[in-house]
Amino acid sequence: METAKANVLITGSKGQLGTELRKRLGGKEGIFYTDREELDITDEQAVKSYITNNQIDLVINCAAYTAVDRAEDEPALADAINHLGAKYLAKYGRNIIHISTDYVFDGTNHLPYKSEDRTNPVSVYGSTKLAGEQAVLAEAQTGLIIRTAWVYAAEGRNFVRTMLRLGKEREKLTVVADQVGSPTHAGDLAQAIIELLPQIKSGTKVLYHYTNEGVCSWYDFATAIMEESGLGCQIEPIETWQYPTKARRPAYSVLNKTGIKQDFNLTIRHWREALRDCIREIQAKAEEKKQMEEKEQEKQTKEAGQ
Numbered sequence: 149m150e151t152a153k154a155n156v157l158i159t160g161s162k163g164q165l166g167t168e169l170r171k172r173l174g175g176k177e178g179i180f181y182t183d184r185e186e187l188d189i190t191d192e193q194a195v196k197s198y199i200t201n202n203q204i205d206l207v208i209n210c211a212a213y214t215a216v217d218r219a220e221d222e223p224a225l226a227d228a229i230n231h232l233g234a235k236y237l238a239k240y241g242r243n244i245i246h247i248s249t250d251y252v253f254d255g256t257n258h259l260p261y262k263s264e265d266r267t268n269p270v271s272v273y274g275s276t277k278l279a280g281e282q283a284v285l286a287e288a289q290t291g292l293i294i295r296t297a298w299v300y301a302a303e304g305r306n307f308v309r310t311m312l313r314l315g316k317e318r319e320k321l322t323v324v325a326d327q328v329g330s331p332t333h334a335g336d337l338a339q340a341i342i343e344l345l346p347q348i349k350s351g352t353k354v355l356y357h358y359t360n361e362g363v364c365s366w367y368d369f370a371t372a373i374m375e376e377s378g379l380g381c382q383i384e385p386i387e388t389w390q391y392p393t394k395a396r397r398p399a400y401s402v403l404n405k406t407g408i409k410q411d412f413n414l415t416i417r418h419w420r421e422a423l424r425d426c427i428r429e430i431q432a433k434a435e436e437k438k439q440m441e442e443k444e445q446e447k448q449t450k451e452a453g454q
């Protein structure tokens with residue numbers, strides 16, 4: 149697709165992936181960033197008007213209902229965002245990159261899931277995301293779906309930030325060791341999307357998988373987070389039944405990424421390396437904040453003394 153001069157709409161631009169895309173694309177001409185307030189993707193008329201008025205050529209849909217457990221109690225809202233919202237964007241945008249999830253699978257595989265493998269979601273979140281994929285493939289002229297997994301970034305709600313917070317508060321944490329997958333740095337996914345953008349073939353509808361390289365359990369992931377951040381919190385492995393959650397999650401959701409790597413000549417780094425970078429970024433931000441607070445404190449003390 150000719151994307152150099154295209155008008156591109158990025159929905160959900162304040163989420164993890166949206167933020168990472170904005171960091172890399174910045175104020176480039178023709179890029180329209182919207183959050184829920186500017187464009188609620190569940191409002192069909194609003195989607196139609198926005199796309200028409202701004203002559204959008206391509207949509208990158210980063211908006212989603214991502215609260216996996218809460219979705220069990222709010223299936224209609226999760227469906228409106230993950231399914232219908234995606235459908236409207238594909239219908240009016242015509243050309244779309246849509247993000248989906250490893251949770252469309254039931255986790256009974258023992259080998260990495262290929263994009264054409266049978267889907268069988270075991271949660272409301274997974275079912276609504278699958279319905280979104282199907283609607284995008286049905287409605288779009290050019291549709292590229294990227295399933296990803298275990299997404300984290302230096303900002304936003306995610307496992308890495310939760311573990312860092314808990315790791316400072318507690319000496320010991322228990323984390324499930326019998327759910328296996330591959331973490332994904334939202335920044336790496338954003339970079340991959342930018343690299344593949346100019347290579348998309350008009351009129352194709354394709355489903356790809358993207359995560360960082362490597363495989364781990366949540367327990368391994370948490371252990372690595374403590375090691376990389378230098379926190380002394382001890383991580384102990386438990387089984388899923390010992391940590392009951394509203395939504396069921398697949399026990400194994402490693403994704404086979406051969407398609408995206410071959411078709412777009414992508415090199416993907418190992419999750420551990422990406423995690424290291426993210427933790428450095430979080431630590432640098434925390435240090436910067438601390439220094440600013442100290443300066444502010446000094447200023448106030450000086451002013452009080454005058």
Ligand SMILES: NC(=O)c1ccc[n+]([C@@H]2O[C@H](COP(=O)([O-])OP(=O)(O)OC[C@H]3O[C@@H](n4cnc5c(N)ncnc54)[C@H](OP(=O)(O)O)[C@@H]3O)[C@@H](O)[C@H]2O)c1
Nearest residue numbers: 160162163164165184188189211212214247249296298299
């Ligand atoms: N996070 C993961 O672990 C994970 C795993 C696998 C796949 N994925 C997929 O990856 C994609 C990006 O995920 P992410 O982690 O970046 O998600 P995120 O951080 O939760 O961001 C989603 C964004 O969508 C916005 N949004 C929600 N409802 C909306 C609506 N009706 N209209 C417009 N915007 C709306 C949210 O705004 P509010 O904050 O206002 O709600 C939020 O800014 C999603 O498709 C997700 O399903 C994520």
